[in-house]
Structure formats: structure tokens, C-alpha cells
Amino acid sequence: MSPFKVLVVDDERDFLESLVRRLQRRSVDAAGVTSGEAALEHLERQRADVVVLDVKMPGMNGIDVLRRIKQLYPEVEVILLTGHASVESGVEGLALQAFDYLIKPVKLDELIERIMEAFDRRKVVSELAGTPQPADS
Amino acid sequence: MNRPYANLSRRMTIVALLVALLPLNGLGLSLYYYYNYANTQALKEELRIRALNRTTAIELFLAERTALLEVLAHGARLTQLSDESELANLLSIMNRRSWSFVDLGIIDKNGQHRAYVGPYMLKEQNYRAAPWFQQAMQKGVYVSDVFLGYRQVPHFVIAVKHGNGADGWVLRATIDSDVFNRLVRTAQVGKSGDAYILDRQGRLQTPSRRGGKVLDPAPVDVRAVSPGSSVVERTTPDGRQVLTAFSWLGHGNWLLVIDQDPKEVLGTLNLARNVELAVLGLASLFIIIAVLILVRLFIRQLQTNDSERAAIDAQLAHSARLVSLGRMAAGVAHEINNPLAAISELGGEMQDILVPSELAKLEEGEVVGENLARIQNQVDRARGVTHRMLKFARRMEPHMEGIEINEVLRESYSFVEKEALFNNIKVQLDLDPGLPLIKSDRAQLQQVFLNLIDNALDAVGQGGRVRVVSRAEGPWLTVRVSDSGPGVPADLAGRIFDPFFTTKDPGQGTGLGLSISHSIMQRLGGSLELESQPGQGATFVARLPNQPPDTP
Numbered sequence: 001m002s003p004f005k006v007l008v009v010d011d012e013r014d015f016l017e018s019l020v021r022r023l024q025r026r027s028v029d030a031a032g033v034t035s036g037e038a039a040l041e042h043l044e045r046q047r048a049d050v051v052v053l054d055v056k057m058p059g060m061n062g063i064d065v066l067r068r069i070k071q072l073y074p075e076v077e078v079i080l081l082t083g084h085a086s087v088e089s090g091v092e093g094l095a096l097q098a099f100d101y102l103i104k105p106v107k108l109d110e111l112i113e114r115i116m117e118a119f120d121r122r123k124v125v126s127e128l129a130g131t132p133q134p135a136d137s
Numbered sequence: 138m139n140r141p142y143a144n145l146s147r148r149m150t151i152v153a154l155l156v157a158l159l160p161l162n163g164l165g166l167s168l169y170y171y172y173n174y175a176n177t178q179a180l181k182e183e184l185r186i187r188a189l190n191r192t193t194a195i196e197l198f199l200a201e202r203t204a205l206l207e208v209l210a211h212g213a214r215l216t217q218l219s220d221e222s223e224l225a226n227l228l229s230i231m232n233r234r235s236w237s238f239v240d241l242g243i244i245d246k247n248g249q250h251r252a253y254v255g256p257y258m259l260k261e262q263n264y265r266a267a268p269w270f271q272q273a274m275q276k277g278v279y280v281s282d283v284f285l286g287y288r289q290v291p292h293f294v295i296a297v298k299h300g301n302g303a304d305g306w307v308l309r310a311t312i313d314s315d316v317f318n319r320l321v322r323t324a325q326v327g328k329s330g331d332a333y334i335l336d337r338q339g340r341l342q343t344p345s346r347r348g349g350k351v352l353d354p355a356p357v358d359v360r361a362v363s364p365g366s367s368v369v370e371r372t373t374p375d376g377r378q379v380l381t382a383f384s385w386l387g388h389g390n391w392l393l394v395i396d397q398d399p400k401e402v403l404g405t406l407n408l409a410r411n412v413e414l415a416v417l418g419l420a421s422l423f424i425i426i427a428v429l430i431l432v433r434l435f436i437r438q439l440q441t442n443d444s445e446r447a448a449i450d451a452q453l454a455h456s457a458r459l460v461s462l463g464r465m466a467a468g469v470a471h472e473i474n475n476p477l478a479a480i481s482e483l484g485g486e487m488q489d490i491l492v493p494s495e496l497a498k499l500e501e502g503e504v505v506g507e508n509l510a511r512i513q514n515q516v517d518r519a520r521g522v523t524h525r526m527l528k529f530a531r532r533m534e535p536h537m538e539g540i541e542i543n544e545v546l547r548e549s550y551s552f553v554e555k556e557a558l559f560n561n562i563k564v565q566l567d568l569d570p571g572l573p574l575i576k577s578d579r580a581q582l583q584q585v586f587l588n589l590i591d592n593a594l595d596a597v598g599q600g601g602r603v604r605v606v607s608r609a610e611g612p613w614l615t616v617r618v619s620d621s622g623p624g625v626p627a628d629l630a631g632r633i634f635d636p637f638f639t640t641k642d643p644g645q646g647t648g649l650g651l652s653i654s655h656s657i658m659q660r661l662g663g664s665l666e667l668e669s670q671p672g673q674g675a676t677f678v679a680r681l682p683n684q685p686p687d688t689p
Contacts, residue, residue, distance in 0.1 A: 018482035025489050083474030105478035
């Protein structure tokens, strides 16, 4: 299994389940939930390094969830994934420090690549934040 | 000018003219008639007073002579007066002071001359039957009407009786007609003024300038003339409008008549009236001209405003259509993308499971593997479509971004490249590679460029040439689209940016393209102009401010 945990949030169950299984098959430690509320609950119980988040969902939408996650777990990286490509939501998402903004359907390899990049950044950020920085490094 | 404007223009003109001209001309005409009335009244009064004055003078003339004859008749003895040398002596004394007696005669109760002095041989005449003699015998004093007498010369006499009853005798004198006529004529004024005396039968007692000789009937109905003095307006038999003053003389037998042509006398009085008329006419003319000019200006401004508003409306409607089209495209793309993503993952998962070694175990494993690959290809294809739709939707939303003009031009041209190819039109793109990035709205610019290139292709037709040039010129980036077509006639050049103006056949163009392009360029801070020499093709010049993308 990968050294990082991924949480996929999407109300589209067919898509969600298949994507999670495929990620796992590629040795990515992935889990899936079908709503924003469930995602926050999940994060309470279990750590995740990268969250792949659908923007348009019933109940809490992706932007709200993103805002909440960044409040509670600022070190978690979020990749927004949506069928809609309105400029506003993209811009807003990036302003709320989402790592990236991808439009469905996205190729699995591309998604994994972005997830790994996001994890790399998360590592750097948490190292900088977690350990006191030596003066000479 | 089309119908609604023509109607409005006509209505405004009519109302404005009515409002301005009616009161003015009403006032003017009232003044005109007032002047006329007042002048005529003044003239009538003047005429009446003149008639009264003359009447008094004539009465005085007659009264003096009658009194003199009475003094003679009552003061002298008959024997003394019967002596003709004595009588001749009296006549010469009387005439020494212009008393205007022509002759004197003493007539006995039988109408026979006792004595006579004068230029005529009347000694033997008997006057018993003469009206004046009978009247004098009855009344004592009598001034006769003009009559012909024995001499067949018109004259009148004053007769005074001496003594009472049938036994008296009569002293008779003929008055010099010339002197009397002159006295009456002094009432004439001007070249056409006339003054004469009529008897109760309407016969002239003194000559009239126009009416004829003494004793001719005058064209006046004497019986209709009211007593005392009066002034009437009447038409003479020769068709002239005259004012006529009537005044009866004291003894009631004679009527003094004064005719006056009002035009002749009113000339100076009417000057004021005529000046007033001229001022009125000039003022009306100025008002008409001013109204016409103002209405014209107003209508022209209204037309300009209307067409500007129409352009804005059209532009807004167009933008609104594009925005809603974009929203719809985005909505559709979203709805399709979600199932598409699911299909992609589900198919992909199957591919993950059915790796080539697994497929080999299946009876038709090759077909299954092939189909799974094809599912991914079809998903990719659909993805291409929806992503283009989203891209389009994004473009429909107005926003300013960093833009490379040449790229927008190339992209715009790519839309019509095929059309140019089919029509064998040679399109030359002469783009300056050194152009800076500018901040502008990509979608709107594309709309403008597409419109200009499209118009150019339409203008040149088969085998023509179109040239697109981009350059940096001072504070502007300019794009020139030239064609080898017939150009734009000078009389239409001013209207091509008007909304709904089109030279294309009905159904071929809305007439909005250039109008919308023009307003887009203005909104982007630039401009769109036409440079056209008839016969040399048209060149449209679009200018954009050379504004770097990082400016706010």
C-alpha cells in the first residue's frame, strides 16, 4: 500500500466505488464516501493526506466541504473534481487553497499523478510546519 | 425619414405653428381691423364736421343776402325802387363788396316787372306762374331751387315780398352761380373729393366733379337721407367705395353732399396699419422657419438616439443570448460528464481486471479486450465534446484576460477557412509577430474579427482576395481587414454601422453584425472604422488600446 491515504468524495456511487477499487488495485490506500458530511465524519475518525472532492453534491457542496477541511485540517491537500467548469467555482476553490481543479472525466493515470504531486506538497508543508527549522537549512 | 418620424415631424410642426401663429396672427389681425375701424371712424367724424361747417357757411351766405334784400324791400319806397337808374345804383353799391348779385328786379303783384337792372333782357317777362314768385308772395321770403328760367340758364333767386296779402310787391335778385358754386366747392378735399348741393328731387344744384351738370339727377336717394347731418359708406355708380357726408341746409330744401375716397385721405393713417401687417408677416415667416428648423433638429436627434438605443438593445439581446447559450452548454456538459466519468471508471476497472492473461482464458477474450479499449476511446471522444462545450461556455462569460491578438485572429480565420477555400478566395494573414500581450475580452474580439473576415469574404465573392494585417501603432494595436470587393459607396459609408442597415438580400443578413462589432470595440476601449475608396475595396480598421494584461 501507498504511504499516503486518499479519501474520494462523490455522490455518484457507480463512479465512486469503481474509482476507489481501481485506486486500491494500484496500491493506493483509498476510501470513498458519498457526501460532504460523511467526508468530515470520516476525517474525524481517520487521517487522510489527499481528498478528491466533487464540487456539486446534494447537501454540503464541495466548496463548503473544502472550506471546512482547510479550517480543521489545514495540512490536508484537496483536489477538486467536477463535471462543471464554471470559472467562479474553480477560482474560488483555488482561492481556498485547493491543490488543483480537474474536470470529469479524468484519466486515472492523470488523477494518480496529481494525487502524488499533492502528497509531495503536503509532505513539504507539514515538514516545514511540524519540525522547527534549523537556521542553516 | 420613415413613416413614424414623418408623422411625428408633421404633428409637431402643425402644433408648434398653431400655438405660435394663431395668437400672433389673431392679435395682428385684430389690430389691423381696429386700425381700419378707428381710422374710418376718425375720417367719418372729420367729414361730418366739414359738412356741418360748410352748411353753416352756405346758410350764412344765403342769410346775409336775404337780410340785405329784406332791408331794401322794407326800407325803400316802391317809387324809389321802380326807378331803374336808382335800382342800378343800388346793385352796383351792393356788388362793390362782392355780394354776388347778378341782377335785381321789382315785380308787382301780377308778376309783371316794374323795374329791372342786370345783364339780361327780362323786363317784359311775367312771373305770375313761376314757383318762386308764388312762394314769395305766400311766405314773404323765398330762396328758390336752381331752375332754368326764361334764359334757359340754371340759376337760383332770392325773392323778398314787400307789404301784406295780395297787394305787396316782390324784390327779386339772382345769385351769381360761380360765386355760390365756389363756396360749395371749398368743401372738396383731395383729387377725388366731391362736394355739391341737391334739392329734394335729387337734382344737382351745384355742379359735381363726377356727377355731372347742374339740374342733372344725382345718384343719391335723397328721401332716404336722415335729417340733420350724417355720414354713410356707399358705392358710387362707377364702382368706387366712398364715404359720403350729408347735411341738410336750414331751409330744408337743399342737401349738402360731400363724397370722399377714404383711401386717398387714409394713406398716412394706414401707414401704421401697413407697417403692423409687414411686421406680422415677417414675424410669422421667422416663426415658420424657426419651427421647421427646430422640428428638424429634434427629429434628427430623436432618430440618432433611437438608433443608438436600438444598437444597444440589439447588443444586449445578443450578449444575453450568448450568455444563456453558454449556461445551457455548461449545464449539458456537466450532466453528461458525470455519467461519462462513471462509464470511464467502470470500463477502466474492467480493463484493470481483464488483463491480457485473463482475457486469454475467455472464449472471445480478444473481442472483450477490444471493446473495453473502444469504450475508453468513445469516452475520450465524448469528453472532447463536453470539454469544448465547457470551454465555449467559459468564453461566453465576459471577462478580461491576457490575449495575443494574432492567435485570436488565426482562430477566427480558422472558422471560415473552409468557406474561403470553397470560394477560391485568397486570404493573406500579415501578422506582426512582435505584438505584445494585451488585456481584453477574447470571445468578444473573436466575434468582431469573425464578423469582419466574414463580411470581407461575402464582399469579394468567387476568386477575390482578402488581407488581414495586425500592427502596433503608437498607443494602439490595429487590425486591418481589407478586401478586393467593390468597396462601400460614399453615400452609404455613414450608415454601415447603423443597426439593421444591410446591403445584403433579405434573409442574408440582420444588419446587426457591424453595429454590434462597432459597439464591442468601443466597449473594449477601442474603435472600428471604415476606410473605403469606391472601386478599390473596403478596409475595416479595428483599434485596441495597447494595454498590458497586468493593468487593473
